[in-house]
Amino acid sequence: MDTLSQFKNELQDEYQTTRKFFEVYPEGKNDYAPHEKSMKMMHLATHIGEVFGWADVMLKTSDLDFATTDYKPKQLLTREDLLKVLDENYKLSTEALNSAKENDLTETWALKNNGEELAKWTKYGSIRHSLNQITHHRAQLGVYYRLNDIPLPGSYGPSADNPNF
DSSP, rough: OOHHHHHHHHHHHHHHHHHHHHHHHTTTTTOOOTTTTTTHHHHHHHHHHHTTHHHHHHOSSEEEETTTTTOOOOOOOOOHHHHHHHHHHHHHHHHHHHHOOOOGGGGGEEEEETTTTEEEEHHHHHHHHHHHHHEEEEEEEEHHHHTTTOOOOOOOOOSSOTTTT
16 A cells, blocks of 8 residues: 555645635634634634644654744734745645655654653554644634635535535
């Protein structure tokens, strides 16, 4: 089985769908959240864009320790910022998948906080998890759009706003 080709195809499909969502991102709604416990719209969209870079990170490292990394979430402000981050991260992960070998996917990768392991998967499992995160959070973004009367692009087929997909 050629898992890397399947990941590349799936990442490309998710990229194309997410790009449609980001192309209609509403300016002036960055601080919108449907509930006080919900992420703000721009924070959520930024997170989605950043997840596209996770395959690159996962294939090049063995873990991410929140306490020892200098990572800070990006502070994006515009639709153009979102599209740029999405494009950059998609390119990084595509290049990493192109350079990887099937047996790289059997190595482990972990999320840690100050050395304490929070989650651990094979690199296959971690990349699968990241692809699931893209789908999950983009669906959340779709709810935000719907609540703000922003027409939804089709994701895996037509939407009520885009019946011809």
